[in-house]
Amino acid sequence: MTAPDPGAGADLHLELPAEGSRRTALAQALRDAVRSGRLAGGTRLPPYRTLAADLGLARNTVADAYAELVAEGWFTARQGSGTRVAEHPAPRATRAAASAPTPSAPVHDLLQGKPDPASFPRSAWAASARRALAAAPTEAFGPGDPRGRPELRRALADYLSRARGVRTTPANIVVCSGFANGLRLLASVRPRDWAVEAYGLPFHHSILEAAGVRAHPLPVDEDGAVTDRLPTRPRTLLLTPAHQFPTGGRLLPARRAAAVEWARGTGGVIVEDDYDGEFRYDRKPVGAVQGLAPEHVVYAGSLSKSLSPAIRLGWLVLPDHLIDQVLAAKGLRESWASALDQLALADFIACGAYDRHVRRMRKRYRQRRDQLLAVLAASAPHLRATGISAGMHAALTLPPGQEVPTLTAARAAGLALDGLSAYHHPTAPPPAQEGLVIGYAALPDAAFTRALDALSEVIRRVEE
């Protein structure tokens, strides 16, 4: 262990990986040194220029890495006494590792599910937030109604009707803090058996499992979930009809009809997860199943894909008979969704800024999609990409036995992306389809191009 040295700062021996962001790698190496005890609490760090010279880095890179660790609480910085290791720097690092890339972790982020953070419409949102704050009635600053702000429920009823073919009134809308929050509420009021798609987000599977729901996976093909032979037991059916997640099929009209028929005949409820329904590239957006049978479908949406997962807002459009139960599950007061964000979003939708943002992002994501398809066509013309008519990810099917070696090679090349089999429901009959789930929305342009180069190189190499 390096002893604290109040004079020149600790003598640091750090090994950085050869590739990737220098600042990220240095920050991670410093975190590891603190975590392992090599850098003890109170130790004074070497001045930027010393460490920069030692490691062959720009001085700014070192300054940035130090600042990052100060921000995270690993280091403390005081005027005149330089930067030091915090006295109790703590095991808090686990999450740091989960959220920030580690030296061995990927630098080309193609993980699905993230919209482009750089496209967040800062000034339009700021204008909406300012107007909403000025116009808000006094009671908006008191305890929140668990249904959500009336301003937002009105704006959503209009928008969802117009843009997604949802048939509803503000009274049937309950605001929540995102789809996961909505799913937890629904699981608590619709316990026991749910039919689910054989492919889906593991996080959602866990939420249902934690709520004691038994899941009955339905087969999924290129036309979405096979809903024409629904099992009799479940009374709740979770679907992603606009863009099956993550395999990408659009639910066939006949299967939509079959699902609605099932709900009508059995008194069942369809939960429609419309996670990226706004981003359709081949034609007009596919309308919501909810429009066919508002009394049998819960329509669920959120801002997580369309605007930003940083604003924790989602919505459930409920059949009349579920409103009271869901509100009872929420409790007497709103515990989650920020009233200020709700008011800002109401203005943002009502003034047309939301529509403009969706249009802009649809164009951008479509270009990204085209760029991905062009690279795949050149480097892997025999592999099939599905789900490409919509959304912000594609599924690339791989021959049996190729998913694991491809993912291994991808990781070695600094690519972060998931295998398709990771989305296969744990109780669905094997085999899981092998492939890659490629998110194409989040990276900046140049980084995206580099990521695609790395991806096509990996695919070529695995096939050789």
Next chain:
Amino acid sequence: MTAPDPGAGADLHLELPAEGSRRTALAQALRDAVRSGRLAGGTRLPPYRTLAADLGLARNTVADAYAELVAEGWFTARQGSGTRVAEHPAPRATRAAASAPTPSAPVHDLLQGKPDPASFPRSAWAASARRALAAAPTEAFGPGDPRGRPELRRALADYLSRARGVRTTPANIVVCSGFANGLRLLASVRPRDWAVEAYGLPFHHSILEAAGVRAHPLPVDEDGAVTDRLPTRPRTLLLTPAHQFPTGGRLLPARRAAAVEWARGTGGVIVEDDYDGEFRYDRKPVGAVQGLAPEHVVYAGSLSKSLSPAIRLGWLVLPDHLIDQVLAAKGLRESWASALDQLALADFIACGAYDRHVRRMRKRYRQRRDQLLAVLAASAPHLRATGISAGMHAALTLPPGQEVPTLTAARAAGLALDGLSAYHHPTAPPPAQEGLVIGYAALPDAAFTRALDALSEVIRRVEE
């Protein structure tokens, strides 16, 4: 199922638990009967005296329980036709009742727990939100780190140290969407037995119960919870040391020391609910217990009292050994707390606006408190008000047998306020202290004066 009987009212067979508040138990049994369908929509309830005789209860108890269910929308009451089960009973109405006064709902709102919504610092907050949005790094618009924004954790570490004597670093802070969210997280990582104060918020008791926690109520007196003979079984101790909720005592230094001693000796954890610690009127704020033993205390705070419950933000300051567990309970991404609100709050604290707001509100609430005390001194000089050195509510002790008639008269006079016994833990040994819990922060000035007039009139009338 009992058939509707438009004549004499339904014949009701209810089983009440042997212990706890009769009114609460009856109200719950009635809700259950409606929910289960045993009491169908439109059913006429038996007259108070009939049900009271059947169940061996005071007639007022039945009247109060009926009134409660009418307020919540389960029942309807019409002049001349008695009380009936609502046609579409339920929490839908509860929400309405909770947020907007209905014709039958109270007009003088003295319910505790609500800061003044009209004092929300709109322009200062708008300025912070605008600056924060402009300065935010791009990644702030991506999926959220479950620890919370680093900008906010830095600002909170500074503020809590300075204002509340909390000893921490940003790395030990986990942002949540309010105290309830934090309590749920803590209950999931500290299951089984908790020692709790014999008086507290029923909502918090329910959260612990739903998480499977067994609560061991500790006696409470004017010096807070009696912590010098702590039971051995619980490993977690939930306290409101700065201002016992709602009875108002400040935890004695010797009892603080005893609690810390217990935690050190047993490896136990104290959860410090510092819900209104900023609003101290008799001297400087009482520092947090956390400062005595950061490794044994979870300090929990939120904006709900100090700024507004409409911004869903709270924070847990955790001992090192709990950070990873709480983060694991939160999950990989932030599901609740809005990143935009977090960034705005970080700026709001850092620029001094939060301190200014707290100072302004402390002055305002202190004037309100003085106004309440003056009215009580004139109208009920023999009654004792406690908890008046801090916060935004007072507890007014009543002689045995007077709480129910006072609350009944208060309701008739259009006053909304709670009885002290409603805050008595259901498993704490009876009798519950009788009294009123009077919130004095939320009403506009003129309405507050009118509410106090109505209150003193009620107190005078009941005593005659």
